[in-house]
Amino acid sequence: MVSDKVRERVLAVVERLGYVPDAAASALASKRTDLIGLLVPSLTNNVFAEVLRGIYDASEDTPFNVQIVNFRYSPLKEEQLIRTLLRQKPAGLMVTGFDQTAEARAMLEGADCRVVQIMDSGDDPVDLSIGFSHYASAVDATRHLLACGYRRPAFLGARMDPRSQRRLAGFTDALKETGMFDPTRIVTTPQSSSIGLGTQLFADLIARRPDTDAIFCNNDDLAAGVLLEAQRRYFDVPGKLGVCGFNDLEFSRHLNPGLTTIATPRYDVGRRGFEMLRTAIDTPDEAQGGKVDLPAQLVERGSTRRLDSPSA
């Protein structure tokens, strides 16, 4: 709304003085920011890399800036980080899962910005949500092992955050249905997941229950450890041991044999999660939330196979 000559003159001075507008002053005066806060439990974890990719792709040409904060699977840290983010009056918040502390949940509900919960499926979102069912996916994976003819499946889990717990519940329930549940084949640890941990847990399990004929792993890292250690021990996979992972990370298809796993829609969660949030921010009138459930697909690869005669 200024004449060209004035604009030119101003721009010249801006250049000469190296002027940069002050974000704090701008935020204070306008009562708005371009900040989208993103809370993730881990960045070491390959799982979130894809989610981030989706978010970046979606946010590329928007006026928003995504600020990632990592609460390292600590609910208290998460609570504290939500508080810090809220001080900045973000335009929106993306949080991982449904398992915040009561205090954190209250802050999210009271926040005067839109909130989207990602990576899980829950009954009662704070506002928006997009994710997939860890429980149902684990049921699918377990039923697949049974359909292949494996009869003594085990569960390997690390860290056991709430989503991992739901996967274990899915495994357990699917087995109980058929009367094949054996709690002594469940191995979990609070340590954080890694390939190395997978090899260890596998060694422990096999030493203790050598007749185990299938393993559902909490995630692909663990499963890769199992597969690689099985290879070193000349185990016949999938003939004598079926292995199924969770997530479908990039390496999973390249292992020998390829890893059967649950392909979780991480990219879409990130991309569509951001888009939902953006839409909600842009149309504040329609204040109602929205809950999106994405499918997670079982991908059958060489680490499981229909056995001709069940090993039972």
Add this chain to the structure above:
Amino acid sequence: MVSDKVRERVLAVVERLGYVPDAAASALASKRTDLIGLLVPSLTNNVFAEVLRGIYDASEDTPFNVQIVNFRYSPLKEEQLIRTLLRQKPAGLMVTGFDQTAEARAMLEGADCRVVQIMDSGDDPVDLSIGFSHYASAVDATRHLLACGYRRPAFLGARMDPRSQRRLAGFTDALKETGMFDPTRIVTTPQSSSIGLGTQLFADLIARRPDTDAIFCNNDDLAAGVLLEAQRRYFDVPGKLGVCGFNDLEFSRHLNPGLTTIATPRYDVGRRGFEMLRTAIDTPDEAQGGKVDLPAQLVERGSTRRLDSPSA
């Protein structure tokens, strides 16, 4: 500086009203923020996960908040993000490498906050720097292949950002020294690194130069692809083909055979980089920068071996 009774009364009201201090107003009034901006080229890349772990460990009990932004290997995006970060008047900035655009470099030099450049070693840091030499590490890796007796080594590289270019230069120079340089054994692509890409590039290379007897890969992802594909093709690794990676990611030690690679000090870069920055912020009087070069170690595993009789 208030009496207990007043403090109590205030805190009660704070609680009742759900008061949260406004970060923008605070920043504006105090002319300070608790923000440390961290610019990384990728988060998909496992490489930065360790750096982040180091930074988080170092920042845990400090008043600072680390804000990660991802410029996706785009120097222009990096420049733009530096500008956005600077608007926020950060307490400090951590940037990846030495290869910013001239404009970006100028902004960093003009910034009225401390800056640390991480992950590389360069002559002329903006302020602080901590990293390791990609060139020297690649020379080490290449010499190791030669010392093993491999005589026709190839280079596989993806994305080829500036640090990858320096690795290629190290490879090239180490070979030229011994008169063994063969440019037709260099395969690079602008695509981003992945295990799948490693298998592809390996297939291309072997089809074109079947007598190749060693491969130095730009990073462990590519190397893992080579190893896994070599396994499928029943290549004798390390007997007929030596493979060396770069970075020493977690999976590398667990592959069969284990991957010989350069262990880069990523955790330390993150941890010490943050500490250097913090120290510099706290003692503004000593305005001089500091340059730290960390060693990167060759880790010999099963994918290379001293050959009894060189294959030449």
Add this chain to the structure above:
DNA sequence: TTGAAAGCGTTACCAA
């Protein structure tokens, strides 16, 4: 220890 008041650098609004 408390209270009052003057900025901080923008945005938003109104009058010219």
Add this chain to the structure above:
DNA sequence: TTGGTAACGCTTTCAA
């Protein structure tokens, strides 16, 4: 179109 002037919600300083 332009210029002027209140906010915005803190921190800082100074006086009481």
